[in-house]
């Protein structure tokens with residue numbers, strides 16, 4: 001880290017990317033395929049996860065769960081409970097090992113919690129709780145499945161690369177680890193991965209823009225306009241990629257068979273606390289998690305970077321931190337530091353636009369902001385299609401009546417992460433984005 005800090009003393013407002021695990025070609029995605037299997041010492045974890053996937057374990061609150069299915073998951077959980085606590089020493093030497101260990105243990109954790117009968121208390125056995133808490137502490141992220149586990153560090157090449165320099169692209173990757181192995185689950189993760197990869201060009205344009213705001217002359221303004229128009233075009237492409245999730249991810253399958261595996265403690269049906277065995281034992285010096293949200297693309301540093309760059313503010317309405325600032329705690333530490341660094345930029349773009357009194361620049365800036373707002377409009381359509389619609393259909397099926405008539409954007413009380421009303425929450429963020437446009441110049 002000393003080196004990293006040394007490099008940050010450069011006058012360039014944009015961080016030296018590699019310091020923050022941000023690759024010039026792949027952005028926040030790992031440039032090389034993440035580790036697919038831990039070394040022999042931790043094979044027990046890999047094996048127990050393989051068993052859960054191969055046995056097609058079913059959700060504990062699945063409607064119509066059979067006795068045989070309940071017995072199969074109980075048998076698997078008994079096995080997990082009996083596992084020895086494997087020491088994590090040795091993993092800490094390598095971020096690559098630590099990331100795979102977090103991923104494997106978090107998948108086991110979610111299998112364990114989500115296969116429990118919904119009335120049973122959630123006690124995570126020491127075999128899982130001690131190592132995941134230790135690794136979470138080491139990585140400085142929570143002991144729960146994150147966006148980096150499901151997307152950033154969870155891919156491999158579809159066909160082996162032909163040269164050493166080959167990098168992941170939208171069409172040549174597949175997902176390594178999944179709960180269901182359904183194409184719907186894979187496409188849900190890959191849609192985000194494709195957005196990360198397409199967005200990489202924006203990171204470079206942001207860097208160039210921030211350099212030019214420091215120069216600030218007529219030529220710089222002209223260049224910034226061009227960069228902003230290009231950024232707006234790429235954000236429009238991100239919107240198209242987001243909407244293309246519909247091609248292979250079926251909303252009802254996603255809602256009923258994929259999403260429930262991802263639930264964190266804060267989405268627990270009957271507000272059950274997750275108790276981590278051994279967390280309070282003095283020998284371990286572990287942090288007991290305060291809140292655990294499941295993975296969400298709200299943890300995508302790409303979208304956060306755009307918000308920061310364009311000046312979209314996510315203020316909280318209460319004394320609690322905003323959803324977006326909470327989500328940063330789930331990101332890989334270096335990506336969080338990257339965002340902190342661009343936040344600290346002494347010449348923010350929005351202020352620059354307001355002070356420049358240049359109509360073309362104002363238009364280019366607003367164009368980029370509106371592209372992000374339109375991305376969020378599309379995201380609301382996706383949330384309605386993938387959550388509100390299936391939730392309404394599931395409720396109708398349970399009640400044995402037709403509730404198909406209704407406004408697609410009415411939330412019917414469906415909650416997002418943190419228990420907020422989903423539609424209101426997404427609308428607020430979308431509106432805040434739209435309101436970031438600069439309407440008049442200040443004098």
Ligand code: HEM
Nearest residue numbers: 191192195245296297298300303376382383386416417429
């Ligand atoms: C089927 C696909 C998707 C569904 C159903 C979905 C659903 C949701 C939901 C319910 C939330 C509210 C917070 C939460 O409960 O976690 C959320 C937030 C968010 N999602 Fe998605 N999402 C999808 C895909 C994506 C993709 C591909 C991205 C791209 C990066 C994305 C970016 C975000 C962001 C940035 C937030 C935070 C709120 C905001 O900035 O508007 N989502 N999403």
